[in-house]
Amino acid sequence: MGLQAALRLLFPPQCLLCETLVTTDFGLCGPCWRATPFVAGLVCELCGCPLPGEDPGHPVHCDECLTSARPWDHGRAAMLYRDNARKLVLALKHGDRLDLARPAAGWILGVARPLLSPGVLVVPVPLHWTRLLGRRYNQSALLSAELARQAGLDHCPDALVRGRNTHSQEGRSREGRFDNMTGAILPHPKRGTLLRGRRVLIVDDVMTSGATLAAATEACQGAGATHVTVAVLARVAKDA
Structure with missing residues (x-):
C-alpha cells in the first residue's frame, strides 16, 4: 500500500x-x-440505440431493426458514436491507447450485464491477419478479454477468424457493407468447436450497419451456438 x-x-x-x-x-x-454520449434509458433490444419514451415492459425495436433482420438475439451499445465517444474509439483503434480497453470494457459490461448469464462465452469480432499485422493488436479482442475478466466469463479470442481481407467498410453503402461481409467470418477450424452448445457474447468497437456483427453471428450459429448477444462500445445512430 x-x-x-x-x-x-x-x-x-x-x-x-x-x-x-x-x-x-x-x-x-x-x-x-x-x-460523452453514454446510452441510457429505453433502448432498441437488437442494437442498443436509444429510443424516446418510457420502458413499456417489453422489448422494443428501432426503425432500422424493424426493417432489417438481425440474426442475433439481443444487442447493446455503451455510447453513441459521436463527440467524445468517437475520440475514445479512434484513440483505442488507431492511437495505441491500449489503456482505454479497461474502462471501455467496463462501460460495455454495464449495459450488457443484464443479458448475460453464467457460462456465456465471450468472443471478439476478428481481424484479418494482414490487418492485425499492420495494427499489431485487435481492439475488439482487447475489449472482449477485459470484459470477460471483469464479468468472470470464459473468453476465446480466436473462436472466429476472418477468412479474407474485407478492407474498410467506410464509404460503402448499406448493401455494399453486407455484400462485402458475406462469408467473410468463419469459425476457427479448431477453436470454433468451443462455440457448440454455448451462449455467446460477441464484442466489437463500433456498430454501423450491423453487417460485420451479422457475419460473426452467423458464423457462431453455424458452429452450434445456441444464443448470441452482441455488445459494442459505440453505435452509429441515424440521429447521431
Missing part, C-alpha cells in the same frame, strides 16, 4: 481524454463525462 500511495503521488490519475487530474484511475473528468 505504501508503494501504491507513492506511485499515486508521482503519477496522479488523469482524465482519459483531457489529462485533467481526477480522483480515480481510468476515469473521465466531469466535463468530459458530460460531453
Whole structure:
C-alpha cells in the first residue's frame, strides 16, 4: 500500500481524454463525462440505440431493426458514436491507447450485464491477419478479454477468424457493407468447436450497419451456438 500511495503521488490519475487530474484511475473528468454520449434509458433490444419514451415492459425495436433482420438475439451499445465517444474509439483503434480497453470494457459490461448469464462465452469480432499485422493488436479482442475478466466469463479470442481481407467498410453503402461481409467470418477450424452448445457474447468497437456483427453471428450459429448477444462500445445512430 505504501508503494501504491507513492506511485499515486508521482503519477496522479488523469482524465482519459483531457489529462485533467481526477480522483480515480481510468476515469473521465466531469466535463468530459458530460460531453460523452453514454446510452441510457429505453433502448432498441437488437442494437442498443436509444429510443424516446418510457420502458413499456417489453422489448422494443428501432426503425432500422424493424426493417432489417438481425440474426442475433439481443444487442447493446455503451455510447453513441459521436463527440467524445468517437475520440475514445479512434484513440483505442488507431492511437495505441491500449489503456482505454479497461474502462471501455467496463462501460460495455454495464449495459450488457443484464443479458448475460453464467457460462456465456465471450468472443471478439476478428481481424484479418494482414490487418492485425499492420495494427499489431485487435481492439475488439482487447475489449472482449477485459470484459470477460471483469464479468468472470470464459473468453476465446480466436473462436472466429476472418477468412479474407474485407478492407474498410467506410464509404460503402448499406448493401455494399453486407455484400462485402458475406462469408467473410468463419469459425476457427479448431477453436470454433468451443462455440457448440454455448451462449455467446460477441464484442466489437463500433456498430454501423450491423453487417460485420451479422457475419460473426452467423458464423457462431453455424458452429452450434445456441444464443448470441452482441455488445459494442459505440453505435452509429441515424440521429447521431
